[in-house]
Amino acid sequence: MTYNPDNWVVVKIATPDGAFYKVLAGWSGGYLYGDSWKINSGIKRVVENDHSYEFHGLSGSCYVCRKGTYRLSMATGGIYEKIKDTVSMMPEDTDWTELELPL
Numbered sequence: 001m002t003y004n005p006d007n008w009v010v011v012k013i014a015t016p017d018g019a020f021y022k023v024l025a026g027w028s029g030g031y032l033y034g035d036s037w038k039i040n041s042g043i044k045r046v047v048e049n050d051h052s053y054e055f056h057g058l059s060g061s062c063y064v065c066r067k068g069t070y071r072l073s074m075a076t077g078g079i080y081e082k083i084k085d086t087v088s089m090m091p092e093d094t095d096w097t098e099l100e101l102p103l
Contacts, residue, residue: 014088021090
């Protein structure tokens with residue numbers, strides 16, 4: 001499944017064996033529907049394009065995240081507040097193609 005979030009951040013989860021990364025993605029709602037969010041299964045591979053990054057997940061999903069939309073929204077900000085003691089948000093200027101990812 002391919003997802004195209006309106007906003008996104010990458011969180012790092014440290015473990016005794018190293019670290020892994022996940023995309024926390026948000027979508028802005030409209031008149032009939034509220035904001036929504038998803039967190040992926042873990043980043044397996046990153047592909048950089050002209051205007052976006054493709055984060056391929058361990059479950060086979062792909063999050064196509066536009067450059068310039070790296071931020072927390074109302075929905076993802078609330079989720080981040082709940083998990084911030086167990087994760088750290090990566091800086092926006094991270095070179096996503098250089099993350100140490102699982103094989």
